[in-house]
Amino acid sequence: MIRFSNVSKYFPTRFGPRYVLKNLNLEIPDDRDVAILGTNGAGKSTLLRLVGGIDFPSEGKIISDRFISWPLALSSGLQSSLTGRENVRFICRIHGVRANRETEEYVKEFSELGDNFELPVRSYSSGMKSKYSFAVSMGFDFDTYLMDEIMSVGDSGFKKKCENAISNKRENANIILVSHNMALIRRQCNAAILLAYGRADFYESVDQAIFRYQSL
């Protein structure tokens, strides 16, 4: 369970504080795969970063007892001068994974990078990068996976593979997803949070949330 209690987030600007989230009270159950919906600038990514613990609420608290992944976005947290393997090794180290060989080989295979895995991440195309960062996240066992537009890139074969991988993980994990791809959301999620008018509402039904979102 991830619980938001009275969470507000604002960014100081020269026009005064600009609120992205205001007095948010929300509970994300463990057995729900949640899509975050909202227009550009509504605070979708901010919400994801707050859940991921790499940004902090200006007021209020976020309480959780789960292992939450880093927000998976394109090439986030990757050092471009290091090779794919070295980046995986680094992430293994900070997560206390001692069996880094296995994870490295898993990522190499899953990402379909072949020899490129031994080349600097700088040299990857954006498609390769998205495959790679997705594969890296699948190499670790989290309780909740945070995904920021990560599945919208890549070829169709790989997309299918990603969705299968997520379905496998789902037995003991859930996902929180930011995406503009409604078909994907319908397939992958069974709940949604709609960010609109400075509020965030939790919907048990994805269709209802999408309907509300599209009529904004």
Place this chain on the structure above:
Amino acid sequence: MKARSAFSIQRDVVFAIFVREMITRFSTYTLGNIWLVLEPLLMMILFMLIFGARGRGAFGFVEAPVFIFAAFLPFRILWTATMRQCASARGSAKGLLEYRQVRLFDVFMARTFIEGGLFIVVGIILGLGMMWLDYEPWPNNLLLTLSYCVILWLMAASFGMLAGMIGSVAREVEKLVSMLTMPLMFMSAVFFPMSIVPKQYWVYLTWNPILHAMELIREAWFGNYISPVADFNYLISAMVVLLAFAMSAYRLTWRRIVAK
């Protein structure tokens, strides 16, 4: 995923950043990571050649290259490099902070440890080289020398952290700090001992805690040098105050720094 204690998380993270920093710092250079050691090594050799060429026993109590060794090595690596690395940690840590267990403080720690390790490695290489050339480079009182070095090192890390944090509010501080390095070398009695400075000028220099560190290191390194000004209590108080300042400033502001 296994639950870890806060300590083991921090240990894992600092180690991971330590390795990553070592790999990436010179990765674009032809010689790669060799530069990590080569850079300070070449600089030291250059200083020794320049000053050593003026003749031996420049200050009466020790041979010139050994004097340079005992002064420039701690100052360049433990003070200047540690301070600069900490002050610039914020900018290069951007990508690392995408992981929730990585905090800015871990980057500070990893960078400080790297410079400490470099100090030891470069010191040993240079010392062995000088032994080969028939000098007597090793400290007279090794433990005491190293403890003074540790104080200087922690002081540099604290100052660097403070500079880095103030720099996140006002970038001008970065410029000021890099301008400070050169005059600080003159003011810290790096390439001369305080015993050759006339007494009436002491008062202008002794406020500087780095000078005390340099003089104390010299005393412990050379058995026959007694500094006229060195004050251990002043040095340790300055270090503790700076460290406390840096830690509390970090505690108060790290969320704001990360959010930028």
